[in-house]
Amino acid sequence: MRMGITVFLGAALLLGGCAAVDIGRDFQLATFEERVEVGETQRTEVRRWLGEPVSTGQSVQPDGTRLEEWVYYHGRGTLPGMSDARLKTLEIQFREEGVVESYKWSGEDD
Numbered sequence: 001m002r003m004g005i006t007v008f009l010g011a012a013l014l015l016g017g018c019a020a021v022d023i024g025r026d027f028q029l030a031t032f033e034e035r036v037e038v039g040e041t042q043r044t045e046v047r048r049w050l051g052e053p054v055s056t057g058q059s060v061q062p063d064g065t066r067l068e069e070w071v072y073y074h075g076r077g078t079l080p081g082m083s084d085a086r087l088k089t090l091e092i093q094f095r096e097e098g099v100v101e102s103y104k105w106s107g108e109d110d
Helices: 002-018 029-035 043-050
Strands: 020-024 055-060 066-078 086-094 100-106
Touching: 029 043, 029 086, 043 066, 043 086
Parallel strands: none
Antiparallel strands: 020 066, 055 066, 066 086, 086 100
């Protein structure tokens, strides 16, 4: 059984040598930036524009204030070298009442 797993993993690695990797869920950063208004946009609007976040958590500010944080990310590339890898992230912080407090992004929108 152990040998079978080893052979399977080895074959998967060899076959995956030219495989495309896609992580997270794609989102349109331009759509978000065109529509968002800090201090006014609600969580429900962000969800409608971008769908469910890939992950959620909290952001703690220097003054101790805790903000709900949603993270969207999408990456893709080709194994094994990933020299063509592209990654974009969007982190949105919401006040307790569900209004966008701030956001930051990195990467390129397709």
